[in-house]
Amino acid sequence: MSQDVYELMRRDHAFILAGIEQILEHTNGDTARRVKHFRDVKQTFDTLQNFEEQEFYPAARRATGLDAEIDDDMEALDEARGILTSMDGLSPESSEFMEAAQRLHANFRWHADHEERALWNQAKEKLPHETVQKLGDEYARRKGLPLT
Numbered sequence: 001m002s003q004d005v006y007e008l009m010r011r012d013h014a015f016i017l018a019g020i021e022q023i024l025e026h027t028n029g030d031t032a033r034r035v036k037h038f039r040d041v042k043q044t045f046d047t048l049q050n051f052e053e054q055e056f057y058p059a060a061r062r063a064t065g066l067d068a069e070i071d072d073d074m075e076a077l078d079e080a081r082g083i084l085t086s087m088d089g090l091s092p093e094s095s096e097f098m099e100a101a102q103r104l105h106a107n108f109r110w111h112a113d114h115e116e117r118a119l120w121n122q123a124k125e126k127l128p129h130e131t132v133q134k135l136g137d138e139y140a141r142r143k144g145l146p147l148t
């Protein structure tokens with residue numbers, strides 16, 4: 001029994017979106033909470049982007065041939081990475097930080113919706129069972145989760 005790679009990725013998509021929503025909700029000068037959520041979002045995003053780009057997309061490309069879809073998903077991740085990097089240089093109390101968080105939310109919601117709808121349906125049909133298991137184990141390992 002392996003970790004379900006789709007469930008792990010879906011959970012991280014949801015965790016990142018919820019974290020950005022928490023940043024956007026703490027508008028009353030609760031900077032410490034914003035900073036905590038920002039740190040959590042960044043850490044989960046790093047693990048997710050590295051895994052998707054290094055492991056999931058190469059396997060999904062081979063199995064589905066959906067190159068244009070995958071390129072769009074990767075481009076959205078690169079944009080999100082750029083926004084996160086720009087937020088690192090901004091004061092979490094600034095309106096620029098909150099505007100960047102708004103952009104990040106729209107960008108990442110697009111990434112998650114598009115990938116889960118367009119790519120995963122095909123990948124679930126076409127990726128060999130053994131590959132799906134290996135991907136689940138690898139993502140669990142990167143996240144420090146138990147393998148069963």
Ligand SMILES: [Fe+2]
Binds near residue numbers: 013111112115
């Ligand atoms: Fe993703």
